[in-house]
Amino acid sequence: MLHLKKYSYVAMLLLLVAPAVQAQQALPPLSLKALLQRVDQKAPALIADSAAINIRRAQATETRNNWLPNLKLNYQADIGTNNNTAGPYFGFGIIPSNSRGVRTDNNTNAVLTNLGIAALDWEVYNFGAYTAQNKVAKSDIQVEQNHFAQSKYQLQAYAIGYYMQLMRLQDYLAIQVRNIQRTSQIRRSIESLAKSGIRPGVDTSIAAAELSKARLNYIELDNQLKQVQLQLSAISGLPYQAIIPDTSAEKRLIDGVTLSMLPSADTANHPLISYYKSLLQNSFQREELVKKQYNPKILLEAAAWGRGASVDANDQFNALSSGFGFNRDNYLVGVGISYNLFDLRRRHLKLRTQQAETDYARRSLDEQRSLLNLGISQADVELTTAKQRLVEIPNQLRAANAGYRQKLSLYNSGLTDIIDLNAALNILYRAETDYAQAKFDYTSALFQKAVTGNQLSTVLNLLN
Template sequence: MTNISRRLIGVLIVLISPYALFGQVLSLEEAVKTTLSNYPSLSAAQSALEAVRENAQVIKDNRLPNVRLHDQINVGTANGLSGSYFSMGLIVPTSGGRRSENSMDLASGNIALATADWEVFNFGRFQAEDRLARADIIVGESAVENEKFGIRQTVINTYLDLLWLRQTLKIEERNLARVDTVRRIIINLVHNGIRPGLDSSLATVEYSRAKLNYFQMQQELQRAFIQLATLTGRPVKGLEIDTTFQQQALLMQPFDIKLNADHPLLRYRSNLVNRQNTEVELIRKSALPRVSVLTSAWARGTSLDIDNNFGPIGSGFGYSRTNFLVGVAATVNLTDFHRIKNRTQLQQWRVKQARSLLETQQIQLQNTLTTSDSVMATVRLALMELPTALNSAERAYQQRLSLYNNGIENILGLTDALQLLTTVEKQSVNIQRSAVDVRLQRAYATSNFDDFFALFRR
């Protein structure tokens, strides 16, 4: 490779990928931890959980006795008339004697009122409400864990994309260097009349194609860096991933792990089933009678005397009569028993839906685990075959290059050897990626990431 070519590649790396020179190294586990500490969707889920917790206290507050104090001073007419009516909240009640004529004389009055009512017993509805509130909190907590689990998967996938893109970029860089070397050799041979001019044109085309592939890979790498920066909340120019990768660990048999009910996805679905079942009980309790304690005391004054004569207005502003009342009331709405039948049936369908989603999630996770275990042996065989394939492709390229220099091989054969070597190198990255994806699938299915994270620890 000439000095000019080396400088060209160096300039491309500096201009298109400044992360490598100025980046802050971020490991996979640190990326996950950083994202979980500040990602907006997780904050939203946590806020929703706090709202559910606060709602449990609101439910308790609603059970406190209703205690009302009221006092009013009035001035108006007092013309009474026999007859009954529904006030409907619109007709102002008037307390006064009956007269043969309508009088517009004014009377004053004063009334103070204190009432209290307290629902003290309802055959277990309060307890059912508390159980539903606790079930909502448990569902909210598992929803937060579920959100964390999903964010972790997103960060891991983005981080792995960066890792494989970096490796693929190195392959494109090596391919660009090899193509440039071949191009210079061919141009020299063409200038000396040893090779036809067509070889020079083909070599130039291959060199341009290699540069285009390199530029495209740089663009994909930039997009992946931007996505990881968005997830972790770090500036793009200050971000660089740790490329530590224990490739040999992929050849080892991983620990035998099983699907368990404590998986965040299963725990969320299971808690949702319990919550829906709890609401069935509350619906049934809501139609039962309610027993309340009622108390009331009031004092009243008026400017009308005992004979219903109008007195001085000021005489009605004091209190001249007092009363109190204490009682126990039992209330039941008979039509509620019909309503809860339909509401219970509706809720039972929601329970069935939640159970079906739980079973579906269990099947999906079990299939993921079974699939990853079944292909792991095949992937391990492919990993063991990689060194042979890479060495063979490298030797084939060197032999074709030597034969071309000696005039025995043509440009097409040399180009085929170049492309084969690059293809095998990319296939090597893809096989490693498949092996890591299998480990990630096992971690996803079991929510056990210790074995997976060990692949990226120093």
């Protein structure tokens, strides 16, 4: 019966671990570069930002065509009275026109008239306002493009961070498998010793509890790994099961990358700085537009029209049907200049508002430069500290491993108890997890330095 129970525990362990192992073997690992390429192509946020660029381009095309003239064609046929009186008035756009001199008598006879007009209205020149509008439109496109580049860069950093977490969780799962195996080995030894009367039966219960705890830890870690895979799946379009990190990349980063390999930080061309620079430049262009949009406007006006009416030159009211057709033709061409003197005040007020926005954009750019420089310094410190941990932590791991083997040997010889053995096992487990965490800290600090210093492509190339 004891042997059957022992084999059932081993079978349960295999059933727990085998699916993850088989999944790892069935699917090839996904390199970090391949993941980032998928993110660049499939991330919903980037697809939306790219559509925003197209909106700005369409708006720029619309702005470039602001110089086009207005050419309106109108025709109307009207029936009514022609009964004027003397005196001035403001039309307010609602009093209809009624052309004819004043008659001595009131006359309410109906008249039919028709009128056809072709009218041209063209703002020929506005002293640079068109040019300023086009520059603002181009600047808007540049802002949107730089925003897209910044979003892409930030999303790459986001994906890299999750990829590093996947590698760490894979390390944790491997550690947990070893911990389950060690705990199972201890339990089998305790069962043999308890059966022969060397160890009390309570040790069997303690070992069973430790084994169950190790299995639960494995289940929790596996859940965390799947959650990270799902996050990466959402931005890459890949099935989450296919996102298996290439753990050899971690070793190449730790063993093959040194600080001397990284070039100096290039914050001047950092996507974040480029974006804020474009915001500042856009604000400058809007200042120029404010200065020019209130300039005088030179206008070309032209019109040609024909008229007909059922009342003739002798003031005879003829049949209404005689009002169709044109019997008078006219044209008018003129050049004019328009300027509103109160626009001087409006321009001053609007320019002051825009200058305040320019000052805000400048201060925001300075803030981002300071934050990047701070981030670079912090990354340097963290990278140095993480490297020191990696150098020291193998000593802890070797000592913990040796201590565990000694305690296991002493326990099997009856020279120590289960409490001391579990303590040694926990120390070894903590040393292994500390080592996995130290590797994660180092690679994360390395990529943090690369992202902050605009050196991401350099580090990715080192993974080849």
